[in-house]
Structures are given as structure tokens and as C-alpha cells.
Amino acid sequence: MEPETIKALIRRTHEVILAHAEELTDLDQAIGDGDHGINMKRGFDAIAAAADAIAELPCGKALEKAGMTLVMSVGGASGPLYGSLLMAMGKAMPEAPDSVGDIAKAFQAGVEAVMKRGKSEGGEKTMLEVLLPVATSLKDAGALDIGVLRKTADAGLASTKDMKATKGRASFLGERSIGHLDPGARSSALLIHAVCDVIEGK
Amino acid sequence: MEPETIKALIRRTHEVILAHAEELTDLDQAIGDGDHGINMKRGFDAIAAAADAIAELPCGKALEKAGMTLVMSVGGASGPLYGSLLMAMGKAMPEAPDSVGDIAKAFQAGVEAVMKRGKSEGGEKTMLEVLLPVATSLKDAGALDIGVLRKTADAGLASTKDMKATKGRASFLGERSIGHLDPGARSSALLIHAVCDVIEGK
Amino acid sequence: MKKLINSVDNVLNESLRGFGAAHSDIVSVNWEPKFVQRAGGTAKGKVALISGGGSGHEPLHAGFVGQGMLDAACPGEVFTSSTPDQMLAAAQAVDAGAGVLFIVKNYSGDVMNFEMAAEMYGEMHEGEQATVLTNDDVAVEDSLFTQGRRGVAGTVIVEKIVGAAAEAGADLATCKALGERVNAASGTMGVALTSCTVPAAGKPTFELAEDEMEMGVGIHGEPGRRRVKLMEADALAAEMIEAICKEDGPRSGDPVLLLVNGMGGTPLMELYLVYDAARRLCEERGLTIARSLVGDYCTSLDMAGCSITLTKVGDEMLGYWDAPVHTAALRWGV
Amino acid sequence: MKKLINSVDNVLNESLRGFGAAHSDIVSVNWEPKFVQRAGGTAKGKVALISGGGSGHEPLHAGFVGQGMLDAACPGEVFTSSTPDQMLAAAQAVDAGAGVLFIVKNYSGDVMNFEMAAEMYGEMHEGEQATVLTNDDVAVEDSLFTQGRRGVAGTVIVEKIVGAAAEAGADLATCKALGERVNAASGTMGVALTSCTVPAAGKPTFELAEDEMEMGVGIHGEPGRRRVKLMEADALAAEMIEAICKEDGPRSGDPVLLLVNGMGGTPLMELYLVYDAARRLCEERGLTIARSLVGDYCTSLDMAGCSITLTKVGDEMLGYWDAPVHTAALRWGV
Numbered sequence A, B: 001m002e003p004e005t006i007k008a009l010i011r012r013t014h015e016v017i018l019a020h021a022e023e024l025t026d027l028d029q030a031i032g033d034g035d036h037g038i039n040m041k042r043g044f045d046a047i048a049a050a051a052d053a054i055a056e057l058p059c060g061k062a063l064e065k066a067g068m069t070l071v072m073s074v075g076g077a078s079g080p081l082y083g084s085l086l087m088a089m090g091k092a093m094p095e096a097p098d099s100v101g102d103i104a105k106a107f108q109a110g111v112e113a114v115m116k117r118g119k120s121e122g123g124e125k126t127m128l129e130v131l132l133p134v135a136t137s138l139k140d141a142g143a144l145d146i147g148v149l150r151k152t153a154d155a156g157l158a159s160t161k162d163m164k165a166t167k168g169r170a171s172f173l174g175e176r177s178i179g180h181l182d183p184g185a186r187s188s189a190l191l192i193h194a195v196c197d198v199i200e201g202k
Numbered sequence C, D: 001m002k003k004l005i006n007s008v009d010n011v012l013n014e015s016l017r018g019f020g021a022a023h024s025d026i027v028s029v030n031w032e033p034k035f036v037q038r039a040g041g042t043a044k045g046k047v048a049l050i051s052g053g054g055s056g057h058e059p060l061h062a063g064f065v066g067q068g069m070l071d072a073a074c075p076g077e078v079f080t081s082s083t084p085d086q087m088l089a090a091a092q093a094v095d096a097g098a099g100v101l102f103i104v105k106n107y108s109g110d111v112m113n114f115e116m117a118a119e120m121y122g123e124m125h126e127g128e129q130a131t132v133l134t135n136d137d138v139a140v141e142d143s144l145f146t147q148g149r150r151g152v153a154g155t156v157i158v159e160k161i162v163g164a165a166a167e168a169g170a171d172l173a174t175c176k177a178l179g180e181r182v183n184a185a186s187g188t189m190g191v192a193l194t195s196c197t198v199p200a201a202g203k204p205t206f207e208l209a210e211d212e213m214e215m216g217v218g219i220h221g222e223p224g225r226r227r228v229k230l231m232e233a234d235a236l237a238a239e240m241i242e243a244i245c246k247e248d249g250p251r252s253g254d255p256v257l258l259l260v261n262g263m264g265g266t267p268l269m270e271l272y273l274v275y276d277a278a279r280r281l282c283e284e285r286g287l288t289i290a291r292s293l294v295g296d297y298c299t300s301l302d303m304a305g306c307s308i309t310l311t312k313v314g315d316e317m318l319g320y321w322d323a324p325v326h327t328a329a330l331r332w333g334v
């Protein structure tokens, strides 16, 4: 992957997280501890600060380094989870990925790492509500359909609203977690959209 | 003095303090620490509880006992001051006071005890703004004029509004104490009125 | 938001710097990455105890670093678990040959970050390591179907008792087993009168009306069991102690350690009043109050409120509780 | 009003009962009249130290009763000086033949009540007695024309240092003179972010807008020098330290004891941050921070805010500061 593409990905994800940090924190205040926006901002600030070094690396290594940067700067639940996602994606990524299949496989490996780290699965009102269907959609797609990706992410996010959380801080709320979007699902959807933006050349 | 008169005095002063406790506290919140009504209520509750024992005593001893009751139950600035007022009045009161002059002299002795205990004089925005002119008015009066007494007390109270406090907790405020009535002056005026009520047979 | 701070970005660093300077006789602060360790280091052959987690719970955990308690603490950002590099560096700094025990409050973030640190440490070192997870908060019901209970003020008691055992020469397995027993013997229930405000969020985490309390609140302002009308201290303490004793809590005849813990914005006068209520209620249940602790030990920023912890204690635990401790927040016997 | 209490009439009694029960190894509580004394009594031949005053400033003063500090404390109603009968009974209980030293904060109520007690005690007893008036609050300007300055957090330092001297065998005159020197060497300035609420009053003593602070506030919520806009901690600490150093405060080269004191509703995290700011500012002025203390020691119910105290200290005072103390709120060396 071109260093410029990596930089564009870093720039766009950073922009999107900054623009929505307050929204993420608000969502987390409702059913968590009110720091998700702050956490994501800290992590993507750190990635942006290391952008030059990351962009020099081959795609897989770049993902690993970005993941490790998240792990070492975010903390909380989202740090190890997004960190594991990117690190596992990086490990599974061929040196020169040349098909949607390559990316789908790597993403699948990342999502599995999230599940392993979080001891979680779909239906527990977490970021996995977005990540899992996106992984499936990528795997099933012959060609990359950005519109479908976006819709899949949005639908996954929307589905968290009526769920009862059984993992993460929101699970302590029991029934009272119902009726709120999950903050981690929202950040996952935002990140998917940010990547789509770059692919579409926005 | 008849036990019944003493009881009536205790009853009426107690009533009046209870009815105005919140007002006294509000005044004290503005330029003090917000406890004057609570303090006065505690003191007059204690006197009321001891009413039978106090009423049996001769007038002077009754005043002394009421004063000591205030000292031992009120605390704060008002406890020793009102306590000293009543105790010194009691000491100066003849066994059977039979003229306005007797009462005027006793009251004068009480007010002097307040000044000594408080190291204070008129013009410092304290209860003395009421007590001093009332003492003078009693001394000068040939016969007891309740109307004059009430007016003197009210005028003394009103005069505290534009004064700058130089004694008591309000003195810490300097210029900012101006524009507020002094809580102790207000309680003094209330007590004078309560005594007038009893004399007038209300 | 009204706080004694400079900028929201520097709260942790400046507060930690102040802490380090105020207690330089007890601790030293490492900055990159951040951890607090004993000024004198860990004695050779002693099991090293490390705790950590989000800040905003002061004095937890840095205030418990010192003789007889922790060897190191890793403060994360406000309400955000610390990161694995902190724990890794702390472990390297304090491992004195007898292994490292991580004491971790049961939150997914804390658990995952400590897990990653432990994995990394395991890859790099021969030395032994173990983890005690604390989960004393009885407010979370149905804990089997969720993340489980949260670790709250009972963690302080685990750290004190295991700290004394480690100081007395207990090995890693013994320390871990003891920590798990203390945790299992502890139950905590909290209540909030007001929300806390995360500095970077700038506004209260939740809203409570003038006549409402949050019963079973978490120490990050997580909503609790239910929102209730203001209660008197006696009724409040009764509900809290009932919740603690209900499942597997102390029974008549049991000696207990009673901790009444302030959430950060509650004055000592009120905490002692709650202690008085709790004590009476414990005695009515036939519990023997063997030891007491009243004060701010596991807080939630500026939240007004308190928690009550009961730990069933035997002679062994009491001996360790009474053992000398010299930290910023707990000190006796030295 | 949100408080952890039962009824406003029982706040003091229930809180005091809880305090006594939680610290029965250190203190015992006498009820009619109310005072707190050392559990072991006062050693024969030791000067007895008695303090007291309105409640709501916990741990002041009962939290400082014990070895190396006070012999007795007389808690008044909330923000209301205690009454002479309390002081009298306390003096009778703790006088051990070497005389009684009353340590009194300079408020007209406290001064008058202690004066009456001293007069009564003098009439009844041969024994010697003396009084130290503390007035460390520099917020009150023009103090010559008023009641004078108020006694605030510096009182804790007076009680600690004189307590150690008495324990070491100093006689009454020496204790009094030392107390006056410590007081004269101390300056304190306070600030409020929120008002306190007196339980019986049921509403805040004063109102502050969301962006306002009260600079120079008193520990009873008495208004201060002026109302100011919210400031950063650095600017705040700078103004406070400037006010302390201005008149007769410490100068470059002076060793000082630095106390950052919470008002009751301020979390430790913020206090350490203010300590960090204060420390930097002191060092810029060339002061040497010889000792530090950070925490809630002289509070104002649930007020959010803090005070900074600087005491110029020499070797004698430092020796007494470091001497063993075993009270509910300060403990070291034992």
C-alpha cells in the first residue's frame, strides 16, 4: 500500500474521531463511564503523531504498529479491543494484499481477536454488532461495494439500541442499558465510514 | 414577680423566637454563618423546658438561671452575650422591683455586661444597636411607655442596615456587611417586642 | 464544571506530580510510562504487588504504595484503565525474584489491559506472575450473565491484607489464594447523592434530581440498581447492608471488618454518621465489628455519596490487617 | 439539601457517636456535657491541651485527640462554638496537675465561651490555665479595625506542634509561648467553589454562579475578600500564596511547612494538583518546603474548595512536627 494511502487513512480516521468525540462521550455517559470519546481521541491522536513512521511500513506492519499504538495509549476496554483488531489484521494481511478476499480475511482475523480478547460474541451490545456483520459482508462480497459496507455498519449500530448489554461496562445496567446506542458500536461505524471515505477518495 | 408572669414571659419570648427562627438564620446567612435562628431556638427551647423551675425563683434569680441556661445551651456569640445580659440583669435586680427605675437599672447593668463580654460598644452593627437605646429610653422614662420602647427597638434595628460591622462574624466582611440588618439586633428587637406583648397582656 | 485544575488535559500529570512530591519519603514516580513505586524499592525475595487502573479514585491505588501494601501502582487516565506498557514497566521495576501479583478490579478494560501486560511479561521473563481479580460490588445483580461484579472499595482491603502477607514472606501462590479469599469474603454497596464529573467530559455523568439518589452506583458513575428518593441514613445503610448480607455475606456471629468509604465529595461528618448507622445495623444482625475504617479510600472524583464494605475476617486476616503499613493514605504501626 | 443524615437535629450526636465507636482505641466520648478525650487519659504531670468549637470542620478537633496532640476536644453544634460547661468538664477530666492550655480559634463566639469557661475554671480550681488564640486567616484585611483575623487550618499545625511539646514535658508557659509563635508563623488563605449547607438551615449559606468562586472564604462559609471568576489552579494558588506572603509571611530562604487543606467536598486528586501548583510557586519564591500535608483537616461541611497554609518553621518546630502522633486523623511514628 502506498504511504500516501496509509497517511490518508490515518488522517481521515483521526478527523472523524475528533469530530465525533463528544458524541461518543455522551453515549458513554448514558450507559458507561463517559470516556469513550476521550479514549478514542487519545488513541487516534497518538496514531496521527506516529503517522510518518507508520506510513513507511508495509501494510501489515503498519496495521500492527497502529494497533500497538492504540494499546499503549488508550487504556480502558476500547484500547485492547481496537488494538487487538488492528494487530491481528496486520498479522493476517499479506505483504501486498491484492483482493477484497485478502482484506476480508485479515478483517475476519481482527474481529476474531476482538472476540477472544473481549470473551464476547455478537448480540452482547458491543462494537461487535458492527464489526461482525461488516466482516461477513466483506467475506461474501465478490467486489468491494462501499454502499453496502456503509449500510451494514449503520444497521449494526442501530441494532444495538434495543439490545441489553451483557459485556462491558453497560452490562452492569442490566435492563437499563436498553434504549441506548452502544458507544463502541458507534465508534466502529465511524471508523468504517472513515475508511470508506478514503476508498472513495473523499 | 408572680410565677405566672415569669412563665408568660418565657412562653412569649419562646413563641416569638420560634416564629422568627428562619428569618434570623436567613439574616445570618447573609453576613454571618447562618445559625443565629438555630442558636436562639436552642436557647429558648432550653429555657422553656426549665420554665417551671425558673418561675419558682424570685425575679433576679430567675433571670440569672435563664441567663445561665442560655450560656450552657446556645454557644456561638449570642449564647455568652444574651446569657451575660440576663445574668447581670438578675444580679442587679432588687428582690421585689417596684419601679421603672429598678428595671432600667438592671437592664443597664445587663447591657454593660454585654459590652464587657463582647468588648464592644454602640455603632459596631451588633445587638447593642437595639439594647443601648432601649436602656437609655428606659432610664429616661418617668413611666413605662410601651409604644416608645417598641419604636426605640425598631429604630435601633433599622440603624444597623447601613452600618459597617466591626465586631462579630460580620466584621470579616468589611464594606460588604453594609446593606444588611444585623441578625443579633433583630433578635434583640424581637425579644423587646415579646416582653412588651406580655406587659400589654397580649 | 467547577474543579481545582489548570487544563483538563493535565489533571492526571499535575495531580500525580503533586502526590509524588508530597510523599517523596514513601514513593517515587516514574513518568514514561507512568507508575508509582516504593521509594526504597522492593526487598529481595518479597512477592511484588502491583495494582492500577483509571485515576479519579484517589487515594486508590497510588496512595497504597509503600511498606506493608503495594509495591507499585499504575494510574490510568481518569476512569480509564492504565495501559499494558505501564504495568509491564512497573513489573520489571519491582519484581524482586519472588514473582509479581497483579491486583485488578473486575472491569473489562482493566482485565484486558492487565491480561495483555501479563502476556507480554510472560513472553519476556522467566519469573512467576499471578493475578487476583476483585469483584466485591454486590450492586450488580444477575452477575452470571454479564461481565460479573465490579471491583470497588473491597480492593483496598485485599491490598492491605495481601500486602502484609507478602511483607511477612508469603509466596506468590499463597498471596494469590489469600487475595481471592479476602475478595470472596468482601461485599460492597455504594450510593450516590450527586454525579461525578469527568474533567475531560466537562459535565456530570448523570443527572439526579434534588430529591433523588442512585442506589448501587458504580465508582465511575455507572448507574446502579435503581434510582430512589432521598432516604435517611439509617434506611440507606439498612438497604446497603441487606444487599451485602443477602447472598453470601456475613451471618450472625461472624466477625467483620466494616469500611465506610466516601466517594470524594462527602464530608467526614456524614461518613461517621453513616458508620454509626451501619454499626448499629451490624450489631442488630449479630455481627461483631472486629475492625473499622472510615474515610475516603476508593472515590469517584467529586461524587457525593458513600459505600459500605463488610469483610468476614478470621484471626489470620486480622493479624495481617493490624500489621504495620506505611503508605500515603493508610499508616499505622510505623 | 442532600446529606447522609437522619434528622437535622441529630447530626452532631450521631456523627460523634460513630466517631467514638470507630476510634475507641484512641478516644472516649463523654456525653453530658459533650467532649472527647484520650482513651488512656492524660499522663500525670503533662500539660493538658483542650480545643473545641463548632462542628462541621471534621476532623478538627476531635480527630486530633490522642497521643502527641490534644487531650480533649469540645464539639459545639454545627458552626456554633461549644458552651462553657463542655470546656469546664473537659478541663476537669484532663487536668493532670501541670495546667490546662485552651487552644481557641479567634471567633467572637469561641473566644467568649472559652473565656467564660476559663473564668469558671479559675474560680473552682487552683490549677494554672492559659489560652492560645489562633488567627492565621490572612483573608481578612483591615484586621485592626475588626474582630481580627479568623483562626482556620493553621490551628491544626499549632495543635500538632504544641501537642508534641507538651508530650515532651514542656510546661504551660512554654506551651503557650510556642503555640503563639507557631500561630504567628502561620498564614492561611481559603477559596470556595461551592457554598456549604448547614443541615439545620437546609439551604446553601451563599450562592455562587457556575463561573464564580469566593476568594478568601471563611470556614463557616463567611464571605471572603471578593467574588471572582473561576480561575485555573495555578492562578488561584498564586493569588493565595501572594496573600499569605504579603504581610509578614515567609521570605526567600525560609523553610516552610505547606498544608493544602480540603474544605470537605473536594477530592484528593484536586488537592494534590493544588499542592503541585503551590509547591512550584513556593520554590519560585525561594522558599524551602520542609514538610507537607495534603488532605481534609479543617473543613467546612460539604464546601468544595481548599485552603493553603504556610508556616515558617525552624528546627525546633520541625522536631515537634515529626514527633510521634496517634490520633484519628494524623498518625505517624507510632
Ligand SMILES: Nc1ncnc2c1ncn2[C@@H]1O[C@H](COP(=O)(O)OP(=O)(O)O)[C@@H](O)[C@H]1O
Pocket (backbone or CB within 6 Å): A028, A032, A033, A035, A036, A039, A040, A075, A076, A077, A078, A079, A081, A114, A117, A118, A119, A120, A125, A126, A127, A128, A167, A168, A169, A182, A183, A184, A185, C079, C080, C081, C108, C109, C110
Ligand atoms: N468484552 C467486550 N467485548 C467487546 N466490546 C467491548 C467489551 N467491553 C467493552 N466493549 C466495547 O467498548 C466500549 C467502551 O469503550 P470505552 O468507553 O473506551 O472503555 P471503558 O468501558 O473501559 O470505559 C463499549 O461501548 C463496547 O462497545
Ligand SMILES: Nc1ncnc2c1ncn2[C@@H]1O[C@H](COP(=O)(O)OP(=O)(O)O)[C@@H](O)[C@H]1O
Pocket (backbone or CB within 6 Å): B028, B032, B033, B035, B036, B039, B040, B075, B076, B077, B078, B079, B081, B114, B117, B118, B119, B120, B125, B126, B127, B128, B167, B168, B169, B182, B183, B184, B185, D079, D080, D081, D108, D109, D110
Ligand atoms: N462582640 C460582640 N458584641 C456584641 N454583639 C455581638 C458581638 N459579636 C457578635 N455579636 C452579635 O451576635 C450575633 C451573632 O450571633 P450568632 O449567629 O448566634 O453567633 P455566631 O456569630 O457565633 O454564629 C451578631 O449578629 C451580633 O449581633
Ligand SMILES: [Mg+2]
Pocket (backbone or CB within 6 Å): A028, A032, A033, A034, A035, A036, A076, A169
Ligand atoms: Mg467508557
Ligand SMILES: [Mg+2]
Pocket (backbone or CB within 6 Å): B028, B032, B033, B034, B035, B036, B076, B169
Ligand atoms: Mg451565626
Ligand SMILES: [Mg+2]
Pocket (backbone or CB within 6 Å): A033, A035, A076, A077, C054, C079, C080, C081, C109
Ligand atoms: Mg473508562
Ligand SMILES: [Mg+2]
Pocket (backbone or CB within 6 Å): B033, B035, B076, B077, D054, D079, D080, D081, D109
Ligand atoms: Mg455560629
